[in-house]
Amino acid sequence: MELKKELKTFLLFTILFSIFYFLPIGIPRFNNAIFESLELTKWYAREHVLLCLIPAFFISGAISVFIKQATVLKYLGSKSNRVVAYCVASISGAILAVCSCTVLPLFAGIYNQGAGIGPATTFLYSGPAINVLAIILSAKVLGLELGFARGIFAIFFSIIIGLIMEFLFKKDEVARLNDIPTQVEDKKGERKLWQDTLFFVSLVGILVFANWGKTDENSGLWYNIFFHKWTITAFFSALLGFILIIWFKANWKLILASLLVIVITQILFSNVLITFSIGVVCLLIVLAMGNEELKNWLYYTWDFTKQILPLLFIGVLIAGFAFGRPNHEGIIPNQWVSEIVGGNSLFSNFFASVIGAFMYFATLTEVPIVQGLIGSGMGKGPALALLLSGPALSLPSILVIRSVLGTKKTLVYILLVIIFSSFIGFVFGTL
Numbered sequence: 001m002e003l004k005k006e007l008k009t010f011l012l013f014t015i016l017f018s019i020f021y022f023l024p025i026g027i028p029r030f031n032n033a034i035f036e037s038l039e040l041t042k043w044y045a046r047e048h049v050l051l052c053l054i055p056a057f058f059i060s061g062a063i064s065v066f067i068k069q070a071t072v073l074k075y076l077g078s079k080s081n082r083v084v085a086y087c088v089a090s091i092s093g094a095i096l097a098v099c100s101c102t103v104l105p106l107f108a109g110i111y112n113q114g115a116g117i118g119p120a121t122t123f124l125y126s127g128p129a130i131n132v133l134a135i136i137l138s139a140k141v142l143g144l145e146l147g148f149a150r151g152i153f154a155i156f157f158s159i160i161i162g163l164i165m166e167f168l169f170k171k172d173e174v175a176r177l178n179d180i181p182t183q184v185e186d187k188k189g190e191r192k193l194w195q196d197t198l199f200f201v202s203l204v205g206i207l208v209f210a211n212w213g214k215t216d217e218n219s220g221l222w223y224n225i226f227f228h229k230w231t232i233t234a235f236f237s238a239l240l241g242f243i244l245i246i247w248f249k250a251n252w253k254l255i256l257a258s259l260l261v262i263v264i265t266q267i268l269f270s271n272v273l274i275t276f277s278i279g280v281v282c283l284l285i286v287l288a289m290g291n292e293e294l295k296n297w298l299y300y301t302w303d304f305t306k307q308i309l310p311l312l313f314i315g316v317l318i319a320g321f322a323f324g325r326p327n328h329e330g331i332i333p334n335q336w337v338s339e340i341v342g343g344n345s346l347f348s349n350f351f352a353s354v355i356g357a358f359m360y361f362a363t364l365t366e367v368p369i370v371q372g373l374i375g376s377g378m379g380k381g382p383a384l385a386l387l388l389s390g391p392a393l394s395l396p397s398i399l400v401i402r403s404v405l406g407t408k409k410t411l412v413y414i415l416l417v418i419i420f421s422s423f424i425g426f427v428f429g430t431l
Contacts, residue, residue, distance in 0.1 A: 033321045033331035040320030040360070041313060048362065050273065052102040053309065054280055055207040060109035061301030062203060065293065066196055069114055069180075076115035076123075078166075078173050089119035090158045093126030095204075099362055100397040101312050102207075103127035105304045108404050114180050117173055117405070118166025121413055124401070126158040128391040133213060133222065137367050138387065146380060150387045153424050157388060161416045169409060191247055199243050205236035210276065230272050237262075237279060250290050258282035308400050315396025319360040322395075326365050327372070338376035341386075344429030346422065352382035353421040356390030357414060358398070366390050381429020389421040 024030040074080055075088050093103065103124060111120045130151070139147020166173070212229040225232070241259060244250035261282060266275040287298035324330035341352045361369070370383050393414065402410040 029329075029331060029333075032329065033324070036324040036328055036330050037317050037320035039328075040325050041316050043325065044313075044316045044360075048099070048101065049309075050276060050280070051210045052099065052207070053105070053312070055203065055210065056102045056105045057301050057305045057308075058283070058297075059200070059203050059207065060105035060304045061297050061299075062200065063106070063109035063113060064300040065297045066199065067113065072110060072113040072115050076110060076119040078116040078118075078177060080116070080119075085116065085119040086122055086159050086162060089115075089122040089162065090126045090130065090155065093123040093158065094130035094132070094155075100128045100360075100392060100394045101400075102211075104308055104312075104397055104400045104404075108304060108308070108400075111404060112180070114177060116166060116177075117169050117409070118162040120162075121165045122158045122162030124413075125161055125392045125417070126154070129154040129158060129388065131391065134367065134391065138370075141367050141371055142374070142383065146384060146387070149384055149424075149428055153384075153388055154392075157392075157417070157420055157424075161413070161420065164416060165409070165413060168412060172409075195243075195247050199240075199247070202236045202240040202243060206233055206240065209233045209236065244286065244294075248290070248294060250286055250294060254286055254289060258286060307403060311399040311403060312396040315394065315399045316360060319358065319395045323355075323359045326369050334376075338373060338378060341373065341382040342377040342379060344379040344381040344426065346426055348379060348382045349385045349425040349429065350418070350422040352378075352386040352425065353389040353418040356386040356388075356421070357393040357418055358395045359390060360394040360396060361390045379429050381425040381427075383425075384428045385421045385425025388424065389417050393417055 076085050106127070107120060107124045110123065111117070115123075135147055135151040135154075137147075138150050209225070209229050209232045212226050214226050217223045238259065241255045245252045245255055258279075262275055262279050265278045266272070269275070284298065287294045287301075320330060322330050322332055324334075337355060341348045341355075356366075366387060370378070370386055373386075374380070374383055398410065398414060401413065405413070
């Protein structure tokens with residue numbers, strides 16, 4: 001037994017030595033792939049961690065502390081009404097309209113609270129896939145047929161994949177749910193449902209509007225929301241502070257001082273990212289100096305951050321090395337991808353689904369990428385296949401999903417996304 005263990009260690013050392021010994025430093029494509037990997041990670045850190053992931057971590061921590069386990073089981077548990085459970089899961093995910101990485105802390109939060117694997121994976125898929133703005137942009141840029149097909153099949157997929165996951169892992173679910181400790185409800189000082197709802201609305205409002213994307217229009221509803229996004233975000237932030245004082249018994253002097261610091265920061269620097277960062281630090285201080293309930297919120301937020309963030313950065317590094325950034329090549333030449341996904345064969349649809357599943361797409365970036373691929377000869381079937389698998393999965397998200405669901409369930413989920421995307425893409429391209 002000891003010999004076997006030492007042989008494994010020796011084999012690992014040999015592999016690592018061989019990798020570094022034969023490292024193709026100096027070859028332009030390899031050097032460029034390294035550069036793209038670091039560039040993508042730098043861009044991800046600047047554009048997604050602060051505005052997307054940090055609010056999502058706070059929401060997932062709040063789910064663990066403030067949403068009663070009985071409520072999760074009632075609406076999303078294995079014994080809940082199936083129609084209600086899947087409608088709640090798909091609608092909740094669609095309302096958030098986040099990328100495949102940002103949805104992960106929220107998914108982990110409801111799954112650990114006792115949500116069934118079916119509704120939980122429906123939520124996991126629907127969040128990044130059923131993005132109203134992305135679907136509208138797809139229809140405008142790629143054509144009405146492609147945009148409409150993306151919207152309809154994304155909704156359909158989210159529910160079908162959840163139902164299949166629930167059917168395949170029914171026995172595992174029983175054991176898992178039995179292992180989740182039952183929370184003892186304390187009726188004393190209990191907040192009303194509408195109070196907790198407004199609290200989560202304030203958190204989700206910060207997440208959604210801080211990340212509201214710019215459109216090509218210079219007028220209209222979407223443009224006006226984007227133009228006033230930081231005013232709307234500030235409103236939800238102030239609402240959160242008010243709620244923490246009134247219903248969560250936070251230190252009101254500390255919150256008022258925090259609001260003052262945030263306002264002064266914005267006046268001095270006129271930089272919303274700096275102001276947002278100061279706001280996050282102030283919230284951390286408020287929670288750390290709050291009552292037991294607020295300290296628990298901070299604890300679970302940090303717990304999700306430790307679990308998820310390192311895996312996401314590892315995944316982004318690998319994805320950047322393999323595929324590069326939008327309009328930039330990684331180690332895999334874009335020409336290879338364009339040639340393989342031309343036409344409408346089963347293989348081209350399957351390949352497009354696989355590329356989509358492992359490549360990282362930020363919200364809305366999949367549309368110009370697909371537009372460029374179509375210009376290079378990509379068929380409409382593979383284009384739809386990539387649009388159905390790409391936003392819902394990525395290599396970074398796969399690493400995190402595995403840490404939550406385990407290897408077997410993660411592989412099944414990936415295969416379901418790829419197989420359904422490939423099949424629907426092929427049928428759409430044929431028709």
